[in-house]
Amino acid sequence: xxxxxxxxxxxxxxxxxxxxxxxxxxxxxxxxxxxxxxxxxxxxxxxxxxxxxxxxxxxxxxxxxxxxxxxxxxxxxxxxxxxxxxxxxxxxxxxxxxxxxxxxxxxxxxxxxxxxxxxxxxxxxxxxxxxxxxxxxxxxxxxxxxxxxxxxxxxxxxxxxxxxxxxxxxxxxxxxxxxxxxxxxxxxxxxxxxxxxxxxxxxxxxxxxxxxxxxxxxxxxxxx
Amino acid sequence: xxxxxxxxxxxxxxxxxxxxxxxxxxxxxxxxxxxxxxxxxxxxxxxxxxxxxxxxxxxxxxxxxxxxxxxxxxxxxxxxxxxxxxxxxxxxxxxxxxxxxxxxxxxxxxxxxxxxxxxxxxxxxxxxxxxxxxxxxxxxxxxxxxxxxxxxxxxxxxxxxxxxxxxxxxxxxxxxxxxxxxxxxxxxxxxxxxxxxxxxxxxxxxxxxxxxxxxxxxxxxxxxxxxxxxxxxxxxxxxxxxxxxxxxxxxxxxx
Numbered sequence: 200x201x202x203x204x205x206x207x208x209x210x211x212x213x214x215x216x217x218x219x220x221x222x223x224x225x226x227x228x229x230x231x232x233x234x235x236x237x238x239x240x241x242x243x244x245x246x247x248x249x250x251x252x253x254x255x256x257x258x259x260x261x262x263x264x265x266x267x268x269x270x271x272x273x274x275x276x277x278x279x280x281x282x283x284x285x286x287x288x289x290x291x292x293x294x295x296x297x298x299x300x301x302x303x304x305x306x307x308x309x310x311x312x313x314x315x316x317x318x319x320x321x322x323x324x325x326x327x328x329x330x331x332x333x334x335x336x337x338x339x340x341x342x343x344x345x346x347x348x349x350x351x352x353x354x355x356x357x358x359x360x361x362x363x364x365x366x367x368x369x370x371x372x373x374x375x376x377x378x379x380x381x382x383x384x385x386x387x388x389x390x391x392x393x394x395x396x397x398x399x400x401x402x403x404x405x406x407x408x409x410x411x412x413x414x415x416x417x418x419x420x421x422x423x
Numbered sequence: 424x425x426x427x428x429x430x431x432x433x434x435x436x437x438x439x440x441x442x443x444x445x446x447x448x449x450x451x452x453x454x455x456x457x458x459x460x461x462x463x464x465x466x467x468x469x470x471x472x473x474x475x476x477x478x479x480x481x482x483x484x485x486x487x488x489x490x491x492x493x494x495x496x497x498x499x500x501x502x503x504x505x506x507x508x509x510x511x512x513x514x515x516x517x518x519x520x521x522x523x524x525x526x527x528x529x530x531x532x533x534x535x536x537x538x539x540x541x542x543x544x545x546x547x548x549x550x551x552x553x554x555x556x557x558x559x560x561x562x563x564x565x566x567x568x569x570x571x572x573x574x575x576x577x578x579x580x581x582x583x584x585x586x587x588x589x590x591x592x593x594x595x596x597x598x599x600x601x602x603x604x605x606x607x608x609x610x611x612x613x614x615x616x617x618x619x620x621x622x623x624x625x626x627x628x629x630x631x632x633x634x635x636x637x638x639x640x641x642x643x644x645x646x647x648x649x650x651x652x653x654x655x656x657x658x659x660x661x662x663x664x665x666x667x668x669x670x671x672x673x674x675x676x677x678x
Binding site for chain 2: 319321322324325326327328329330331332335339340343344347418420421422
C-alpha cells in the first residue's frame with residue numbers, strides 16, 4: 200500500500216499538481232495582459248471600445264464559470280472543425296487556459312481600471328509635460344503606480360484562479376482534481392486522496408500568497 | 424500682443440504667442456480671449472484671484488490643457504491636434520507644478536533621468552551626469568538616491584525644478600510653485616527660482632509671491648475672470664495699478 204502510494208499514485212498526484220500550476224500560470228499571464236487591456240480600454244478608450252469592454256465584463260462575469268469553460272471547449276471544437284473542414288478535437292490545456300484567462304480578465308479588468316483611476320492626474324500631466332509619449336507615460340509612470348494599488352485585489356484573484364483550475368477537470372484535462380478523482384476510484388479511499396489533493400492545493404496557494412506579499416512590499420518602495 | 428513685443432518688431436513675435444485664446448470647462452469660461460506674446464528670455468509673473476484663469480493659461484502653453492479657440496504658437500510651432508507638434512513643444516517647455524508631481528515610485532535621480540533618456544535619447548551615464556549637475560544646482564544632490572516621499576516639500580519642489588531643467592527647456596512654466604509649501608520652505612524654492620531666472624531662460628510663473636515678482640519679473644500680468652486685465656512692469660503694477668480690480672487684489676496679497 201505504502202509502496203503504491205510513493206511509486207504510483209503519489210507521483211500521479213504530483214503530476215496533476217504540476218498541470219494545475221502550469222494552467223494557472225499561463226492563464227494568469229494571458230489573463231493579466233487581457234485584464235490590463237480591458238481596464239485601459241475602459242478608462243482611455245473611445246466609446247465603442249469602452250462599451251465593448253463593459254459588455255465583455257458583463258457577459259463573462261454574468262455566466263457561470265463552468266458554462267464559459269464548456270462554451271469555449273465545445274465552441275472551439277466546432278469552430279476549428281468548420282475552419283479546417285475535418286473534425287478537430289480541441290486541446291484541453293489550451294481550451295482550459297483560454298477559458299480561465301477570459302474569466303480572470305473580466306475581474307482583473309475592473310481591478311486595473313480602479314487602480315489606474317486612483318493614480319493622481321498630476322502624474323500623467325507631469326509625464327506629458329516632460330515630453331513623454333502617451334505610451335511611455337502609461338507604461339513607465341501610470342502602470343507601475345497602478346500595479347501597487349491593484350496588487351491586493353490582483354493577488355486574491357490569482358489565488359481564486361488556482362482553485363478554479365479544478366473546474367477544467369470537466370473537459371478531461373488531467374489536473375490535480377481529475378487525477379484525484381481517478382485515483383480515489385482506483386484505491387477506494389476517496390477521503391485520503393482528496394485530503395492529499397487539498398494539501399497540495401494549499402501548498403500551491405500558500406506559496407503564491409507569500410509571493411504576492413513580497414511583491415506588495417517591493418511595490419511599496421518609495422511610498423511612505 | 425504686448426506692447427513690448429510690437430516694439431521689438433521681431434517678425435516671429437515672440438517665443439510664445441497666444442491670440443484670442445479661449446477655454447471652457449463645461450459652462451464655465453476659464454479663458455475669454457487671451458492675447459499674450461512672450462519674448463525670448465522674458466520673465467513673466469501672472470497673478471490674480473483664484474479662478475481667474477492663470478493656471479489654465481499656462482497649462483495651455485504646453486497643452487496639458489487643450490484650448491478651445493484662438494491660436495497658440497510656441498517656439499514657432501502651432502499647437503493644434505497634431506501630436507508631433509504637441510510633442511515638439513513639450514520637449515522645449517518645462518513645467519513645475521504646485522503639487523510637485525514627482526514620480527513616487529522612482530528615486531530622485533531616476534525622476535531626473537527618465538525624460539532625458541526616453542525623450543532626448545540620452546544614454547544612462549549621460550543622463551545621470553546631467554541629472555547630478557542640476558541636482559547639485561538646486562543643492563539636493565546628496566538626496567539623489569532617496570524617494571520623493573522621504574523629502575520635505577521644499578526639497579521635493581527643488582527636485583521638480585531640477586527634473587524640468589534636465590530636459591534643458593527653452594521655456595519654463597511654473598504653476599504656483601510655492602503655494603503648497605509650508606511657510607518656512609517657500610524661501611528655498613524662491614531662491615532656486617531666482618537663480619533659474621538668472622540663466623536667461625524664458626519664464627512664465629503663476630505666483631502670489633509679490634516679492635519674487637518685484638525682484639525677477641520683466642512684466643507682471645494681472646488676470647481676472649478669464650481675461651488679462653492689466654499688464655506692466657512690476658514697478659508700474661505695484662506702484663500705480665491702473666484698475667480697481669488690481670488695486671483690490673493687491674490690497675489683499677500685500678498686507
